[in-house]
Amino acid sequence: MHTSTPPRQAVVVLDPGHNGGNASAAAAINRHVPAGRGRTKPCNTTGTSTDAGYPEHAFNFDVAQRTGRILSAEGIRVVFTRDADDEVGPCVDERAAIGNAAEADAVVSIHADGAAAGARGFHVAYSAPPLNTAQGQPARRLADALVSGLADAGFPVADYIGAAGLSARDDLAGLNLSERPAALVECGNMRNATEAAAMSTPEGRQRYAEAIAAGTLDFLGR
Template sequence: MAWRRGHRATLRVVRTSRLWLCGVALAAVLGGCATPPPQVPLPAAGSAPSAARARSPVSVAPPVVVLDPGHNGRNSRNLAAINRQVPDGRGGTKACNTTGTQTDAGYPEHAFNFDVASRVAQQLTAAGVRVVMTRTDDDGVGPCVDERGRAGDSAGAAAIVSIHADGAPARGAGFHVAYSDPPLNPAQEAPAHELSVALRDAMRSAGFVDSNYIGRDGLSPRSDLAGLNLATRPTALVECANMRNPAEAALVSSPEGRARYASALAQGVLAYLHRPG
């Protein structure tokens, strides 16, 4: 009897194996055996989330920088509009905007400002910065200086850089960085000064010299610039060169020169954004 029971068990194993082999063969004929997905054990009720879920990356918004190319291409044809009085940030008023200066050969400051700002924007964007421009072309009027001064606050900017060139007597040369002084709010205190120093140092590192006719050590504290006075974010204005100086006029008029200015300004902004603390 024991032998028969063992024999029947063996036959059952053989039949089961044959059925399994037949299933494999049939699956092969029909196109192969699908492998069932592995079972993932479900977490017990009330258990803590997995470590992988707990460490999910949190997206961080890029810093915002406002670039303010001074003046505009049609200001000179709309004098009534740009002479309109607007708040100057210290209880007075001043003209909405001005036409800007130009080289003796006629290259206009507004074109230089916009070209350099566009180049800076490209470099900052490539470095992961979100750039906002106070004007997006060189064929308009304004905006007024009070609007430019408030642009950083509406954009939530970490820094605002206004880009200009000067029109001083021909013997004057060099750049200077202006900031609001005396400060009217906390952003105009240490942060604006730190931004100005970062821009000053980057300009020096690029081979540009401090102004020999205004300011000191490349810095120029100012109380008369509405765009700086009305700022509630760290703001600086860079006068890149004297367009009436022959050597600097040649530099600002060349694409290579404008590329040098733009690279220096972009490096200054990045140095400020990445400063310790």
């Protein structure tokens, strides 16, 4: 009897930046680890916060969880680089290794920026120049899809960094060390009062999650 092999389930790794325990573990997060291109960087950082004190690590974690639920409902296998927001790390090189080990079809790192108060908008970073095939056209297509997802949801592109919502970077360890298509989303500026207000509400975070999920699904051809 002939049996067909079921199609491979798509895998997305979501990487919520930073972690809630980082601030109390300076020695651990300041330890240098490989960052690609022959460089090293601190294991991790504490991230930024709104002027009212809402921390980036909490925003990142909640948006990632919300994004994961949307993707899971679409039949995607979702892997997180961290499953709690009160721990330390993982280091940036370990985060990249999680995506590589999962053989992810897409790796999406979720962050928020801490720029000058007048700056606004999102941007999506990708590794450039690419260090392997996945960092070439696949990563750029992922970045483009994420830009479209956020822009289509009504989020403004950054007016202070990159161009048309895209930022080519050679200094981000998680992107440099990735062997899978990877991009990093800076959802907006936590020091901008308007964007901080949106990021600080469950409704605002759900909008970001829906936009990131839409871009990811578009990249996957779903």
